[in-house]
Amino acid sequence: MKIKKSISVISLGIILALTGCGSNVTPSDNTPDQTPETVSETQASGDTVTHDIIDTLPLNRHIKIDHIGLVTSEGGIDDESFNQSAWEGLQRTSGSYDCDVKYVESNTIADFKGNVDTILTDDMDLVWGIGYDCAQDMLDAATEHPDVYFAMVDNTFEDLPSNMTGVVFRGQEPAFLAGFIAGNVTETDRIGFVGGVQNDVIDQFRYGFQGGVAYAAARLNKEIEVYAEYADSFSDESTGKALADKLYDEDGCDIVFQAAGATGLGVIESAKEHDLYVIGIDKDQSYLAPDNVLTSVLKYVSVAIYTVSGDYILGIDIGGKTVSLGLSDNSMGISGQHSLYSDDIYNTAMALKDDIIAGNIVPPSNGPEYGKFVEWIWK
Numbered sequence: 001m002k003i004k005k006s007i008s009v010i011s012l013g014i015i016l017a018l019t020g021c022g023s024n025v026t027p028s029d030n031t032p033d034q035t036p037e038t039v040s041e042t043q044a045s046g047d048t049v050t051h052d053i054i055d056t057l058p059l060n061r062h063i064k065i066d067h068i069g070l071v072t073s074e075g076g077i078d079d080e081s082f083n084q085s086a087w088e089g090l091q092r093t094s095g096s097y098d099c100d101v102k103y104v105e106s107n108t109i110a111d112f113k114g115n116v117d118t119i120l121t122d123d124m125d126l127v128w129g130i131g132y133d134c135a136q137d138m139l140d141a142a143t144e145h146p147d148v149y150f151a152m153v154d155n156t157f158e159d160l161p162s163n164m165t166g167v168v169f170r171g172q173e174p175a176f177l178a179g180f181i182a183g184n185v186t187e188t189d190r191i192g193f194v195g196g197v198q199n200d201v202i203d204q205f206r207y208g209f210q211g212g213v214a215y216a217a218a219r220l221n222k223e224i225e226v227y228a229e230y231a232d233s234f235s236d237e238s239t240g241k242a243l244a245d246k247l248y249d250e251d252g253c254d255i256v257f258q259a260a261g262a263t264g265l266g267v268i269e270s271a272k273e274h275d276l277y278v279i280g281i282d283k284d285q286s287y288l289a290p291d292n293v294l295t296s297v298l299k300y301v302s303v304a305i306y307t308v309s310g311d312y313i314l315g316i317d318i319g320g321k322t323v324s325l326g327l328s329d330n331s332m333g334i335s336g337q338h339s340l341y342s343d344d345i346y347n348t349a350m351a352l353k354d355d356i357i358a359g360n361i362v363p364p365s366n367g368p369e370y371g372k373f374v375e376w377i378w379k
Helices: 082-097 109-120 132-144 172-185 200-220 237-249 263-274 301-313 343-358 367-377
Strands: 038-042 048-052 067-071 100-104 126-130 149-153 164-169 190-195 225-230 255-259 277-282 293-299 321-325 332-334
Touching: 067 082, 067 109, 082 100, 082 126, 082 277, 082 301, 100 109, 109 126, 109 132, 126 132, 126 301, 132 149, 132 164, 132 200, 149 301, 164 301, 172 190, 172 200, 172 255, 172 277, 172 293, 172 332, 172 343, 190 200, 190 237, 190 263, 200 225, 200 255, 200 367, 225 237, 237 255, 237 263, 255 263, 255 293, 263 277, 301 321
Parallel strands: 067 100, 067 126, 126 149, 149 164, 164 321, 190 225, 190 255, 255 277, 277 293
Antiparallel strands: 038 048, 293 332
């Protein structure tokens, strides 16, 4: 399986010329009274982030959709992270387009294929698969059910069937900003990372984060070590807590970034017990530990699901294409809440965000890229 770099990119700010072909579809009764132009998310800090959705829509191609389903990755719908954000996006879709939505939870990765088969028995029009490891099962389902549309988050293929869309995020970009913040805040010069399962998506978070730490270290002219651990699960809070305990107690870390779904809740609990810092993932998780969550790496899965579902419902031809999202689309970022560190650090991080968007800084997404990045910054 190979991550597709970007065959076709749909920005949440600008939809790039994905006009459909074929016969027109008469608008159905559930056409919204007003085409949605933006969608807003309220962060735990109270800040509201508004995302542009689309500029123009071919409403004469509106498709009648009755049922949309979602199959979660492991960790459950209440993981306070990835799955929960996905379900919130689908609920928002239901409200805007008057369609029924439902989900099936996967307790383990092995559950996914059976759950896809289960949800398809409910006469689905569109089925979402959540998580990197769902890709092959989703591809198989799309091949076996050509009359159903499929979309998946966090993976794609070089050649997608016409009834399928892949959504991928450039997680290394906001992770870099979080790493820069951590590098400026640490007092022990030791920082930890806890990943759920090691894969390409989690590598993006890890190495983007390490790149940000290294960038901060170069600016401060000192060495900062990053210690990485993996739980081999996105649903094991106890293992997440044990790994964080080790990072705090044995390795001397005073900040730990967790990219581990529900497993990360154990990391947050450990941070609270140690009265040290943790960095949240996917959603602004500061409400879980206001005195300990230094910042959060935001991944607006809900907005992606709302937008791509809407594109399909409104007849935009997105079949066989990959949606690639990052900082430039305002679909990823870091939380605006920064009461635990200075305005100066936050403002510098925001300037680095602009540099990333402009292409002046390219955060690493894997080990080899990280090695080259470190050589570049220390030249």
